[in-house]
Amino acid sequence: MNRWQKLLAGSVVAPDELSSLFTVDTEPLVQVVKRYPMRITRHYLGLIEKPGDAIWRQCVPDLLELEDESQAEDPLDEEQLSPVPGLIHRYPDRVVWLVSSVCAVYCRFCMRKRRVGCTGIAGPGTRQAALAYIGAHPEIRDVVLSGGDPLLNEDDVLEEILAGLRLIPHLEIVRIGTRVPVTLPERITAGLCRMLKKFHPLYINTHFNHPREITAASARACARLADAGIPLGNQSVLLKGVNDDPQVMKRLMQLLLSIRVRPYYLHQMDLVKGTAHFRTSINRGLEIMEGLRGHTSGMASPYYAVDLAGGKGKVPLLPGYVRREDDALLFRSYRGEVVRYRDVDES
Numbered sequence: 001m002n003r004w005q006k007l008l009a010g011s012v013v014a015p016d017e018l019s020s021l022f023t024v025d026t027e028p029l030v031q032v033v034k035r036y037p038m039r040i041t042r043h044y045l046g047l048i049e050k051p052g053d054a055i056w057r058q059c060v061p062d063l064l065e066l067e068d069e070s071q072a073e074d075p076l077d078e079e080q081l082s083p084v085p086g087l088i089h090r091y092p093d094r095v096v097w098l099v100s101s102v103c104a105v106y107c108r109f110c111m112r113k114r115r116v117g118c119t120g121i122a123g124p125g126t127r128q129a130a131l132a133y134i135g136a137h138p139e140i141r142d143v144v145l146s147g148g149d150p151l152l153n154e155d156d157v158l159e160e161i162l163a164g165l166r167l168i169p170h171l172e173i174v175r176i177g178t179r180v181p182v183t184l185p186e187r188i189t190a191g192l193c194r195m196l197k198k199f200h201p202l203y204i205n206t207h208f209n210h211p212r213e214i215t216a217a218s219a220r221a222c223a224r225l226a227d228a229g230i231p232l233g234n235q236s237v238l239l240k241g242v243n244d245d246p247q248v249m250k251r252l253m254q255l256l257l258s259i260r261v262r263p264y265y266l267h268q269m270d271l272v273k274g275t276a277h278f279r280t281s282i283n284r285g286l287e288i289m290e291g292l293r294g295h296t297s298g299m300a301s302p303y304y305a306v307d308l309a310g311g312k313g314k315v316p317l318l319p320g321y322v323r324r325e326d327d328a329l330l331f332r333s334y335r336g337e338v339v340r341y342r343d344v345d346e347s
């Protein structure tokens with residue numbers, strides 16, 4: 001076993017292990033874990049300051065997960081949009097390929113809650129089917145490796161996947177979505193980075209949700225990836241009681257830039273069963289976006305996006321900075337001043 005695998009094996013997977021660390025009644029959570037698995041790495045556990053805080057809420061099971069029966073397990077119709085198992089082809093020129101069904105930490109708000117930690121990892125057979133599909137579709141120029149967490153695969157499995165993709169002449173870029181820089185930073189080894197850099201152009205999008213997730217260890221992990229020439233982006237999820245606050249979000253985005261990670265998306269929660277207690281209103285999200293633009297580096301502003309039900313795609317949202325008044329546009333500055341702009345008439 002590698003060091004990171006040993007660390008992963010030392011994770012907390014049962015609620016009663018928490019009662020030795022915190023004064024909480026974890027007995028009722030056993031029911032939750034039967035339905036939705038739990039795993040918290042020692043690294044991530046160490047970020048909890050007290051029960052119920054922003055880190056705790058993201059990783060410790062909650063009875064509310066079982067009370068939410070209103071929403072669908074797969075509102076984005078990902079299973080419907082799968083031409084071969086594990087491949088989601090929703091947009092014309094790019095696909096998502098689920099190359100893992102496990103994660104270092106099982107986030108309680110996960111949009112793929114229905115499948116993470118539950119089914120076996122996609123084996124070599126389905127890998128070949130996915131590669132064959134991508135190879136047979138010349139319009140696919142971008143593959144997003146997702147899961148679960150792609151980087152929980154061992155280096156040689158990942159290398160096989162990336163090498164297989166690089167044999168496809170029409171494929172231009174590969175992206176990897178991973179949360180291990182946050183949850184298991186030890187996974188980002190020098191060996192992994194040496195392997196990854198053979199497959200450029202390669203992009204990595206990581207997933208930080210709170211300023212306290214940015215630690216010396218996660219900063220080191222991101223520095224290693226960036227030093228391997230991999231542009232780093234971040235996809236956060238807007239989460240009630242975690243980061244639904246303009247000051248918290250601004251600090252998160254600023255700290256991301258300081259560890260060479262460029263904010264990419266801020267996702268509105270999907271309507272996934274078992275996650276309703278994390279949802280905020282769209283207005284809250286717009287207010288948070290307002291708190292970024294103009295108030296701090298423009299590079300710290302991600303796209304705030306809603307992923308439409310039924311797999312209709314992501315739609316970006318902006319606060320109302322502009323309205324029309326006859327032949328003029330009225331713009332609102334980040335400070336709230338209204339400035340008139342005379343548009344050209346092309347009719």
Ligand SMILES: *Cc1c(COP(=O)(O)O)cnc(C)c1O
Nearest residue numbers: 088089090091094095096144314
């Ligand atoms: C989010 C997503 C993508 C990638 O979208 P970008 O806006 O290009 O980052 C591709 N396919 C699916 C199914 C997605 O959900």
Ligand code: SF4
Nearest residue numbers: 103106107110148179
């Ligand atoms: S790391 Fe991503 S895929 Fe895994 S549980 Fe968290 S949100 Fe879901």
